[in-house]
Amino acid sequence: MTNLWGTLAPLIIGSAVVPIQIVITILLLRSNARVTAVAWVAGMTAARLVQGVVFGLLVSRDSDATTTTGEGQSSPLTSSLLLVVGLILLVMALRSGLDQPDEDAPPPQWLTLTETMGAGRAFLLGAALIAVGAKFWVFTLAAISAITDAGLGQGSSILVFLLFVVLAEGVVIGLLVVTFAAPVRADALLSSASTWFEDHNRVIVIVLGVVFGLWFLAKGLIGLGLL
Numbered sequence: 345m346t347n348l349w350g351t352l353a354p355l356i357i358g359s360a361v362v363p364i365q366i367v368i369t370i371l372l373l374r375s376n377a378r379v380t381a382v383a384w385v386a387g388m389t390a391a392r393l394v395q396g397v398v399f400g401l402l403v404s405r406d407s408d409a410t411t412t413t414g415e416g417q418s419s420p421l422t423s424s425l426l427l428v429v430g431l432i433l434l435v436m437a438l439r440s441g442l443d444q445p446d447e448d449a450p451p452p453q454w455l456t457l458t459e460t461m462g463a464g465r466a467f468l469l470g471a472a473l474i475a476v477g478a479k480f481w482v483f484t485l486a487a488i489s490a491i492t493d494a495g496l497g498q499g500s501s502i503l504v505f506l507l508f509v510v511l512a513e514g515v516v517i518g519l520l521v522v523t524f525a526a527p528v529r530a531d532a533l534l535s536s537a538s539t540w541f542e543d544h545n546r547v548i549v550i551v552l553g554v555v556f557g558l559w560f561l562a563k564g565l566i567g568l569g570l571l
Contacts, residue, residue, distance in 0.1 A: 348490060351426070352490060356511045362480070370538045371458040377466075387473075392509045395484050399485055424564065425486040429560045430556075432479055491508075
């Protein structure tokens with residue numbers, strides 16, 4: 345279990361700090377579109393759950409067909425995914441260091457839509473963000489594969505994946521909770537959070553990208569027997 349969470353924790357952090365989901369959530373909440381913001385987060389959650397069901401079945405089937413991987417050990421699939429995650433994080437850090445735009449970021453029109461979109465469209469856009477973002481796909485697939493390799497059993501695996509989803513959305517869920525719990529102070533809190541994130545986002549991406557990128561790169565190479 346310790347080895348599993350050692351793999352999941354960086355995946356959770358990497359998923360949670362992707363800028364666009366935080367920016368849009370803050371914009372919706374600051375425009376008093378709180379129900380729309382909830383729908384936006386619900387759309388992201390629904391997409392992740394669909395990924396968990398579909399690819400959890402596929403990865404489990406692949407794991408059942410593999411007899412050379414012991415319980416708790418990384419399968420070739422998991423090791424390959426961790427290798428890809430490591431490379432993605434290192435590329436993110438490099439692009440951020442060079443002040444390059446995020447290739448997976450949605451079109452700028454998404455930001456202007458926050459002023460007019462309703463709950464239905466917000467739900468669809470939240471789901472679309474997860475569906476079209478390569479980083480989200482790889483992070484979630486790596487988590488599913490790592491959970492499968494841990495050999496926890498179906499019930500425990502489902503619970504761990506649900507916890508992964510909640511924690512991967514921890515920042516945006518936290519923004520929702522703060523806004524609903526302290527509506528009077530919400531504007532000031534959201535403004536402070538937005539300013540802090542804008543000021544520190546580049547450093548966060550670089551530091552996490554380099555540290556976790558090298559970590560996953562090493563785990564992937566070791567799992568594949570290349571290191």
